[in-house]
Amino acid sequence: MAEGIKKKLLYVNRKAPYGTIYALEGLEVVLVGAAFEQDVSVAFLDDGVFQLLDGQDTADIGVKNFSRAYKALGDFEVRKVYVERESLAERGLDSADLMQITYEDENDDGAEKPLVRLIDRRELAHIMSEQDVILSF
Amino acid sequence: MAEGIKKKLLYVNRKAPYGTIYALEGLEVVLVGAAFEQDVSVAFLDDGVFQLLDGQDTADIGVKNFSRAYKALGDFEVRKVYVERESLAERGLDSADLMQITYEDENDDGAEKPLVRLIDRRELAHIMSEQDVILSF
Amino acid sequence: MRFGILVNEGPYTHQASDTAYRFAVAAIESGHEVFRVFFYHDGVNNGTRLSVPPRDDRNMQMLWSDLAAKQGVDLVICVAAAQRRGILDANEAKRHGKDGDNIAPGFRISGLGQLMEAAIEADRLVTFGD
Amino acid sequence: MRFGILVNEGPYTHQASDTAYRFAVAAIESGHEVFRVFFYHDGVNNGTRLSVPPRDDRNMQMLWSDLAAKQGVDLVICVAAAQRRGILDANEAKRHGKDGDNIAPGFRISGLGQLMEAAIEADRLVTFGD
């Protein structure tokens, strides 16, 4: 099954969480997909940046809070997580509003390092143009 | 069943046809609802104005063309059909792009008269503010 | 006050069903009456008994069915919208030669007239959708 | 060329399923291969055999089932998305203690790995949704 093929695969997240299921079911693809050992990137832009806000509390809407699962991205060997700077700014947000997501750097004695990288729109467009496959949610 | 109650009821159409089912299923409510003899208005604004464009041809997308049914609105005793002028203009459209919808004026010997009335946004806002019930599709 | 509620989207995919449910519960808790919940468009998908949501998440069909059972709320699924989407009761299944049905307890299938009746007889109609 | 197709919305409510179907047919007519159609999110609702669309409109489930039967296209429904929405085959129904199933001919239920496989093995993956 796909033995030996390694593709550059980008997940694009453009929707806010909870109002629709796309954020949750999109994340499920990323986590399941990790087992396939592809060259994976995950991008958050437009309303997708709301998925990463720190302090989500869904108790009063009765919907499952899945935001902790983003913190597991590092454990799933995802190393390229991008947030678009312009999308944050347009929404009155900055990087201090985002949850802390880290990974253990195997090349640095397992040191915990921040996983999310803020990039600007032009850089994100370039990353999109380098992929083999783009999955949008 | 609702004997004697007569309410002012407005149907608000804001979506283009075919891309989603809301236009079609919204129209079905208007036609079924006619039997209830309420004081009905139907408004088309935003992308809802595309529902009334003349010359819709769905042969190549394989979806049922239901645009003829709008022409039956007059036969269903609907007498107040409004299209928002600003919505047309923003979309590069004008009244010449709309299908001809008429009704037989029972107060004028059954003369065929145009059913659709172009109104501006302010007037539509006023009509909205006069309703008992608003149904949006 | 008598409320009518219109639900236009299916469970989980859109929050509409959750919000409508919580509105209905709050209305009842505040002493109002929920005259009817009408399910239209993909809203009919709230009424399938075959759904198996993850155990750590809410079960919308059960929440609605419980509301019908405990509070006597009338849950009406539009027949035309339901046929398109494959939501049938035993009667509908038989009528269309289908080998099974999937309607959940507390829901009933009827026509758009039930929505009109809710719009006319309720003091307020509140719509939840996409 | 080998195409993979991802369908993210149910039939009728969104045009996504229509467009995906016509894309698949055009690809085959042009001599390409359609490796797999994967149904995710509400796309799983394409695979119910209980739908009864109006006679003067298209029947999306039948169109898809025919494509599987005549062209051998692999139609895969995501198991997790399907459970949430009440699309089950006989095996799933039994596993979850449900009294019936509703999957249509030509569709099969499997995991998200089938989407990953399509993304990796197909030359192009094309997504249709809302």
Add this chain to the structure above:
Amino acid sequence: MSTLHIVNKSPFERNALASCIGHLGNDDAVLLIEDAVVAARDGSTVAPLIREALTNGPVYVLAADLAARAIKREGVIAGMKLIDYRGFVELAAQHARTQSWL
């Protein structure tokens, strides 16, 4: 009697809030629920739209949806009012009609 306008869409993604605010009657109220609550955060490109609505009548936001999306109360545009589901019900009862901008 005035209208309760209910908006459930992100104004960064859709035109529903803008269209709603363009059709307000005098004293009409706007209620933000579901994904529309992201409009409540001050400092965004849509804050001027909310301020425009506030000059016309009250603007409410469902606190439960705000919490779910981690929009902090202290970051909400001044003048907006937070309500719970019971407050939503009472607003629907107090206004002559509701209009959902789907």
Add this chain to the structure above:
Amino acid sequence: MSTLHIVNKSPFERNALASCIGHLGNDDAVLLIEDAVVAARDGSTVAPLIREALTNGPVYVLAADLAARAIKREGVIAGMKLIDYRGFVELAAQHARTQSWL
């Protein structure tokens, strides 16, 4: 090799087309399908956005969706190209990847 960007949303209702055009790479192509075809009509408020995309690369529109929505060919913005479903397939094949702006 460049990307085929597929947009299926009305630009009057959603930000998908604007976001897509803001993320184009050099020579990338844009294809309008489903409700997005309403962007093809000249004289609208989104025509400048289409013209911007045309300065970067080709902009295609699915003729079947255009006909369904009664957007006449003579009213389409100059420089856009009409294609059928087979043309859609060939575009997908000719570009290195497709990106759907859902």
